[in-house]
Amino acid sequence: MSELSGVFPVLPTPFTPQGAVDRAAFARIFDFVLASGADGIVFPGMASEVEKLTTDERADLVAFLGERLAGRIPFIVGASAATPEAAASFAEAGRKAGAVAAMIMAPAACGQDVAAHVAYYRAVSERTPLALMLQNAPAPMGAGLAPELVAEIATQVPAIRYVKEETLPCGQHVTKILAATKGSLAGVFGGAGARYVLDELARGASGTMPASELADVHVALMRAWKGGDRNRARALYSRTLPLLLFQAIFRVRATKALLRMRGLLDCTVARAAGPEFDAHDSDEFAILAAEAADLFSAHKLKESA
Numbered sequence: 441m442s443e444l445s446g447v448f449p450v451l452p453t454p455f456t457p458q459g460a461v462d463r464a465a466f467a468r469i470f471d472f473v474l475a476s477g478a479d480g481i482v483f484p485g486m487a488s489e490v491e492k493l494t495t496d497e498r499a500d501l502v503a504f505l506g507e508r509l510a511g512r513i514p515f516i517v518g519a520s521a522a523t524p525e526a527a528a529s530f531a532e533a534g535r536k537a538g539a540v541a542a543m544i545m546a547p548a549a550c551g552q553d554v555a556a557h558v559a560y561y562r563a564v565s566e567r568t569p570l571a572l573m574l575q576n577a578p579a580p581m582g583a584g585l586a587p588e589l590v591a592e593i594a595t596q597v598p599a600i601r602y603v604k605e606e607t608l609p610c611g612q613h614v615t616k617i618l619a620a621t622k623g624s625l626a627g628v629f630g631g632a633g634a635r636y637v638l639d640e641l642a643r644g645a646s647g648t649m650p651a652s653e654l655a656d657v658h659v660a661l662m663r664a665w666k667g668g669d670r671n672r673a674r675a676l677y678s679r680t681l682p683l684l685l686f687q688a689i690f691r692v693r694a695t696k697a698l699l700r701m702r703g704l705l706d707c708t709v710a711r712a713a714g715p716e717f718d719a720h721d722s723d724e725f726a727i728l729a730a731e732a733a734d735l736f737s738a739h740k741l742k743e744s745a
Contacts, residue, residue, distance in 0.1 A: 443626045444541065444602065446479025449652035450487040452695055453501065455709040461497050463504060468704050469652055470508055472739060476656035477663075479647065481505075482543060483516045486581060486594055487651040489692055490518055492711035497732035499533055516573060520545040524560050528567030535570050542568065543604060545575040545582050552583060557593045565599035573602035576613075577631070582606070587613040591620030604649055606631040606708025611639035618644050634658055634683045638677050641665055651687065653698040654680055656737040679735055682728045690715055694725065701729055702739040 451473065454465035473481055483505055484490040484498060493501075502517060504690045509515055515533025519542040521527040531542035543701035544564060551554040565572060574594060578584040585593075594600040594617075605613050605628055614628050628644030630637055637658075641648075650658055657680055664672035687694040693716060696708040717725065733741045 443646070444480060444516070444629075445482055445627060445646040447647060447655070447658045448472050448480040448482050448514075448516060448629065448649045449476075449478050449655045449658070450485040450518075450649055451481060451483040451505070451652055452692060452699070453484065453488045453490075453493060454696070454705055455707065455711065457707050457709060459692050459709060460548055460709070461493075462707065463501070463701065465705055465707070466501060466504070467508060468700060470505065472702075472704055473652050473655045474509075474512065475738060477659045478513060479659075479662075480516060481509065482505050482516045482649055484518040484520065485543065485575075485649070486577070487692060488518065488696060489710060489712045490520070498530070502530075502533055502537050502539075503507075506534075506539070510537060511538050514568060515539045516539075516541045516543050517562075517570075518543050520575065522547045522549075524563030525567065527564045528562075531564065531570050531572075532567040534566065536737070539570065541571040541573050541602060543573040543575050543602075545577060548580075548581060548583070550663075551591065552585065554589055554592050555695050557583075557585075557589075558596045561593065561600060563598040565597060571601040571626075572597070572599045573604055573629075574600050575604045575606070575631075577606045578608065587616035591617050594621055594625060595701055601626040602646075603628045604631050605629070605640075605645075608632075610636045611643050614645050624721065633684050635688060637661070638665075650684075651692075651695045651709045653695045654683065657732075657735045660735070660737070675733065679732050683725075683732060686721075686725055686728065690717060690721070693717060695724060697722070701726070702736065703742040704739055 517539035519530035630640035
């Protein structure tokens with residue numbers, strides 16, 4: 441497997457007004473991400489409301505994604521689960537669908553115990569040949585491991601080839617993980633909605649794994665950065681940051697609101713817990729979207745959230 445880098449958007453899970461998975465909308469968002477020039481794709485993750493999907497829904501969408509993707513860009517399957525056996529099963533389902541790596545966050549029961557994390561990831565690696573990506577998210581979603589602990593776990597489990605670092609301060613953690621692992625990792629990706637992407641890239645991150653509603657803009661930002669046009673990259677970052685700050689509060693509901701405004705979703709139903717837009721939030725978010733609308737290379741704004 442060649443080393444992974446660039447923009448890897450995490451696909452959301454669209455639902456119908458009745459709360460069922462909407463495969464047609466899922467396909468539209470996937471097509472948009474692919475057309476945006478993304479370097480890879482991730483599903484399912486926290487931005488996919490993975491904790492609210494049944495095992496059957498998860499398996500169905502992973503298989504559907506694999507068929508539609510047909511190996512055109514790298515696919516990282518989200519395989520977090522409470523037990524290593526379940527995580528490996530999710531990873532293997534992804535591998536059969538064409539995934540090249542499995543992104544896994546150890547269960548909350550592992551806490552800050554390095555030995556427990558090592559045992560968990562080793563047990564997963566014994567059951568799947570996929571490269572593993574350790575996802576380090578802040579509490580309460582994840583353990584919020586210190587970078588030294590992340591590096592220690594990765595060093596002890598050779599199957600861990602990548603880290604997705606989302607614990608604040610993300611940029612400093614990227615620096616410390618890369619220094620502590622001394623080149624043993626294939627790469628460290630940023631997450632956290634790409635809110636810190638320029639700092640992460642400047643510190644040696646391989647790429648970013650944001651949600652998908654700004655996939656085209658994030659691809660343009662990454663291409664500008666890699667091409668040496670740091671001013672263009674910073675301009676794109678600054679223009680999108682107000683939307684991403686909203687997303688930090690409303691999470692998948694902000695993602696779905698912008699996807700609807702861009703004509704990619706008809707319904708913004710979400711299963712995840714968390715705050716919902718009120719009328720003022722909707723108005724403000726629509727203003728922010730309109731201010732960034734000239735950056736959208738396709739799927740121009742259709743309506744307010």
